[in-house]
Amino acid sequence: MEDFEKELQAENEIILLLNEEENLDVLKEKLDDYHDYEIAKTLLLMDTNLRKKLFNILPIRKLTEVFEELDPEDAFSILQETSLSVIVRIFREMETDDLVDIISAIDDKDDRITYLSLIDVNKRLTIKSLLDFEQGLVGSIMNNDFIAINKNFTVKKAIKTVVNLAPEIEFIHNIYIIDEAGVLEGAMSLKELISAGYDQSQLIEDLMSTNLKFVTPSTPVEEAIEIMRNYDFLLLPVVDKHQKLIGIVSFDDILETLSEESAEDYSSLAGLSDVDVDEKETVFSTIRKRLPWLIILLFINLITSAIITGYEEQLQLLPTLAVFMPLILNMAGNSGTQSLGIIIRLFATNQLNHKKSILRHLLIEFLTGLVNGFVIAIGLFLMVIVFNLIRGQDLANGFNFAFVVALSINIALIVATLAGAIVPLMINSLKIDPAVASGPFITTINDILSLLIYFGLASLLITSLV
Numbered sequence: 001m002e003d004f005e006k007e008l009q010a011e012n013e014i015i016l017l018l019n020e021e022e023n024l025d026v027l028k029e030k031l032d033d034y035h036d037y038e039i040a041k042t043l044l045l046m047d048t049n050l051r052k053k054l055f056n057i058l059p060i061r062k063l064t065e066v067f068e069e070l071d072p073e074d075a076f077s078i079l080q081e082t083s084l085s086v087i088v089r090i091f092r093e094m095e096t097d098d099l100v101d102i103i104s105a106i107d108d109k110d111d112r113i114t115y116l117s118l119i120d121v122n123k124r125l126t127i128k129s130l131l132d133f134e135q136g137l138v139g140s141i142m143n144n145d146f147i148a149i150n151k152n153f154t155v156k157k158a159i160k161t162v163v164n165l166a167p168e169i170e171f172i173h174n175i176y177i178i179d180e181a182g183v184l185e186g187a188m189s190l191k192e193l194i195s196a197g198y199d200q201s202q203l204i205e206d207l208m209s210t211n212l213k214f215v216t217p218s219t220p221v222e223e224a225i226e227i228m229r230n231y232d233f234l235l236l237p238v239v240d241k242h243q244k245l246i247g248i249v250s251f252d253d254i255l256e257t258l259s260e261e262s263a264e265d266y267s268s269l270a271g272l273s274d275v276d277v278d279e280k281e282t283v284f285s286t287i288r289k290r291l292p293w294l295i296i297l298l299f300i301n302l303i304t305s306a307i308i309t310g311y312e313e314q315l316q317l318l319p320t321l322a323v324f325m326p327l328i329l330n331m332a333g334n335s336g337t338q339s340l341g342i343i344i345r346l347f348a349t350n351q352l353n354h355k356k357s358i359l360r361h362l363l364i365e366f367l368t369g370l371v372n373g374f375v376i377a378i379g380l381f382l383m384v385i386v387f388n389l390i391r392g393q394d395l396a397n398g399f400n401f402a403f404v405v406a407l408s409i410n411i412a413l414i415v416a417t418l419a420g421a422i423v424p425l426m427i428n429s430l431k432i433d434p435a436v437a438s439g440p441f442i443t444t445i446n447d448i449l450s451l452l453i454y455f456g457l458a459s460l461l462i463t464s465l466v
Contacts (some may be wrong), residue, residue, distance in 0.1 A: 010038040011045060018050050028057050036062070040069035048081055055086050064093035072105035076115075084118065091119045095170055097143040097253055099123070100130045138224050139217030141254075142238045142247035145169050148176045149204060151185055156200035158193060174235045176245055177208045184237055184245040186210045214239050215249065222347075224249050300444045304451060311455040320391075321458055324384070324405050325451070331376065331409060332416035332450040333443040339365055339420025340442050347428065362421055369417030373410035381406035404457050411457075412450040419445055 017030055031039065039058075043051065043066065055063060067075050067090055079087055079102070091099060099119065106112040116124055126144050133139030147165050149158050158175070166172050175193060177186035186208030196207055214237045215224050228236055228251065238247040343361070346352050352361060381402045388398030420442050 010034055011042040014039060014042040015045065015050065018046070018053055024057055031057065036065045037069045040066045043070070043078060044074060051078065051081065055082065060089045060093055064090050068094065068098045072101040075102050076105050079115075087115075088118050091115075091123075095143055095145055096123060096126055096130070097141055097250075100127055100140070103127060103131060133217060136221055137217065138215050138219045138221060138238055138249055141221065141256075142217065142249050143170070143253065144247045145171075146176060146235075146237075146245070146248045147172055147174075148178050148182075148245055151177045151179055151203075151205040151208065153204045154200060155193065155196045155202045155204065155207070158204050159197060159200070162190070162193065171235055171248070171250055174237075174248075176237055177204055178245055182244040184212065184214065184239050184243055187212060187237070212237070214243075216240065217246070221254075225254055228254055300441075301447075304444070304447050307448065307451045307455065311459070320388075320401065321455075324380075325454065327380075328405070328409050328412055328450050328454055329447050332412040332446040335369065335372065335413045336416040336420035336442040336446040339369075339417045340424060343421045343424050347424070352425075358425065362418065362425075365417050365421045366414065369414035372417070373413035376413060377406040377410040380409055404454075408450075408454040408457050411453050412446075415449050415453065416446040419449065 014031070014034060017027060039054075043054070046054065058066065063086075067078075070078070079090075094102075103112060103115060106115060116128065119127060130139055130142065145168070147162055147169055149161050153161065162172065162175060172190055175188050175190060176184060177188065179185055186205075188204070188208050192207065196202055213227055213231060213233070215227065217238060217240070219238075224236055227233065228249070234251045236249040237245055238249060240246050342365075343352070346361065352358050384402035384405050385398050388401060423442060423445065
């Protein structure tokens, strides 16, 4: 809450400055006190005149960094109201990965071609090649701005090269070592290079680390995330099939991707086609996202109604069966959703890549369902006996009914827990994102299975229950 209030205060202050301060030099100096993110958020609130004034004040490097803080859709929306000369200068300064995001956000084919034409030829070719990669692959988020030096350089020449390149490169933490053909052969940190400065005649080849971790453009982003997490990398090199260095993946792009993946998984688990909500959200667009899933679930739930109708005779003979039906359904649904949440997390962290790990996880889920079901069953068994005694039913019949309810919930929790793990595995085997095995689907499937178990057991023992 405090951060939100500070952000709101900064936005108000920036707009007030632009409206009142006429001295551009003074205004430029005052704007330096604000973070790029704060200016970017304020940019969304400005009218066209204030934006023009801001564009005339900020140096092009600062303005570019402000645009890099915007969501691609917002950035494109503002660029549409910006002069071509400013756009060309921004595109010239902007990092390749951020440009790819903005161009990808342009739906209209003609507009996309127009904005691509405003980018330098070499950078444009790179961007067009990156646009060919599907979302979820390293090629869609990699950056081609990195420092690479020849392995035959001396320390002196390497330091001079890094100094010359540093103003144009966003990340200089890692320095990559290549041969004459551009093949990646080693790496070293900036600290290691500077520390070697006491003997500037040393060859980089003798100092570099050759124990490399790298990915290709077709590597899944989740795999790159796992490597960076395990090895505490800020940057990860990207090579082609000949192991030539063609780009890097940076930690900021990974964080952005993680945020998007989390939003998508949340959306899928909630049974929504899209969880994003913005100021332009309308009732119609919200209905369009949710209604298709509700219609699909409606037809699936008709199976549940059909099962209950099929056991109408048992319900008439023993109306008490209906009392505990919601409890069993809800407990099975909760257990299945827990299992689903765990397996989606395991998929996201690439921990289910082998048959052995999958079987081990299924065994863990089975034992978890077994133990949880047994504990819940004992508690529910005692509760049902007390419930029947209060209703005046004799202990023998009460015992039999309690046994049916307890055994039903025990089996239902085992089945529901396994279903929450098996359904996403089946979907994943079809090369579909397992997150689409959303909570509502798992809950509905478990409702069907739980009812069949509950009424099936009740039917077998119905003669002793009535």
